[in-house]
Amino acid sequence: MTLSGFVQAETFSLWARSDDSEFMPKLVDAFNAKSKDKVELQLVPTNEVVQKYAIAAAGGSAPDALSLDLIYTPAFSQAGQLKDLTKFAKSLPYYDKLSKAHLSAGTYDGKIYGMPFSGDASVLVWNKDLFKKAGLDPNKPPKNWAEIRADAKAVSALGPNTYGYYFSGNCGGCNIFTFMPLVWASGGQLLTDGGKKVTVDTPQMKAAIRFYQGMVLDHLVPDGSKTDSGSNFFAAFAGNNIGISPAGSFAIGALNNQYPNLDYGVTYIPGENGGTSSFAGGDNIIVSAGTSNKKMSAIESFIKFAYSLEGQKILAKNGSLPVRSDIAKQALKGLDPRYQIAAKAMAEGRTPYTPLFNDLINSTNGPWITMLNRAFFAKNKNEVTKAIHVAQSKMQSIVDNAN
Known part of the structure; x- marks a missing residue:
């Protein structure tokens, strides 16, 4: 043998x-x-x-x-x-x-x-029961920012403790996952040149931030969003009083298992005037x-x-x-x-490319979430511009110092 x-x-x-x-x-x-x-x-x-x-x-x-x-x-x-x-x-x-x-x-x-x-993948989820109560078509998800805002406004009008939209406003990882696709779908970028060039200060980023800021100012988003560092990223929508929320595909199984009576839909995250994107x-x-x-x-x-x-x-x-x-x-x-x-x-999704992801994005006190939290909840548009300028400078400095 x-x-x-x-x-x-x-x-x-x-x-x-x-x-x-x-x-x-x-x-x-x-x-x-x-x-x-x-x-x-x-x-x-x-x-x-x-x-x-x-x-x-x-x-x-x-x-x-x-x-x-x-x-x-x-x-x-x-x-x-x-x-x-x-x-x-x-x-x-x-x-x-x-x-x-x-x-x-x-x-x-x-x-x-x-x-x-x-x-x-990051997606958009919407509560079909709340859409029905608000007189909206429960099988018609929003396909651009204006439709998100209009649907959120209709749901918020249902009464106290019901809100049209939710996002975790103090979570860097959550927002790179669910907010950045709004920018990508509108033609904007976060990083280019293999991660060596920061492109935060763009018209698309400014427009997306002001879109969120507008919903906050109009009380379409609950106050708790400002301090949420991710603990309610999924749980808020599951509470059955949120009309629309960005989420991850993982939410499908979690909602089905833990909240079987919640009637919800899943759709793509849209750009300002249409188009879609996702964080892969x-x-x-x-x-x-x-x-x-x-x-x-x-x-x-x-x-x-x-x-x-x-x-x-x-x-x-x-x-x-x-x-x-x-x-x-x-x-x-x-x-x-x-x-x-x-x-x-x-x-069809994207993933930002950088060896400095933690310093730039995930850090709890990093420039990405500092910019977003300051700008999302600002009382005027000038604050948005200032926050973006500061973040652009700090993020590029981090990249330059590492190269």
Whole structure:
């Protein structure tokens, strides 16, 4: 008996953020049940995973692979801590059907270091019962800012403690996810030149901020929005007294499970005069630079399984949008049809590219949320202009100092 040609099974370590706890263990279990190779999964608290991985990578104890919030892929790519996946990625026959936003965030200096893994998208949700009570067509979502405002005004007129619109006014991450698509759909940008040029001070950004400011001044938004740092990002709409709110595709499953009697619709986030956009979120899968070539074959097998129809179905059934557009409809078949809207939104969505995402956007005292909170709740238009000028200067300074 000869062992020539025998390929030894490999086991590799995989970290994932706790936000992935609904789908990642199920995907890993399904892979381990049918593959000679095995995955050892460790779920890490979401707010700790970036720092923990950075420390592990610097100390030589990083996991073989990591499912990472795609916005952080550029930072680890730039730091030289990831393995080049370009050859493998482009060898896949469905490479051009993988989420372009994920691949864009995963590409650094022309090479792919992060591949699409799980998907999320920002959308607009509206309360159909409140629309009916307000005399609006419950099956006709707003398709531009004027329609959002008109619908919000009609719902707010229903009486005390009922509001037309809601957003988390003191949450940087929430607003990059749900406010920025208003700007993108209107032709504006946040960053250009590979993240080296900040483009906050634009007519589109100013118009979008004044759109929100106008709804605040007209009391179409509850007062609690100003101090909400994200805790009510989803919960406010679920309270059944909000007409319209931007949200994520994750809200579909959460609303269906926790609030089965809430009659709501899902639509695209529109631009000022039409058009649509979305923030394409979710995770990229990355491989640590020090991972051995032996482990790579097992990791590649796992990625291929995740991309298979079986893998995409497991993800879809457990809260993640498919990241392969060519089989998205099949993966979502039999599920709530509102997921199809979210999947299309993600396929056409964007993700800001910058290795400085935390400093620029996510920081609780950073220039992005400082600008928005000051401007959204300002009493006059001049304050909006000042807030934008300050943010443009501070954000560009952060970028320049890092280069």
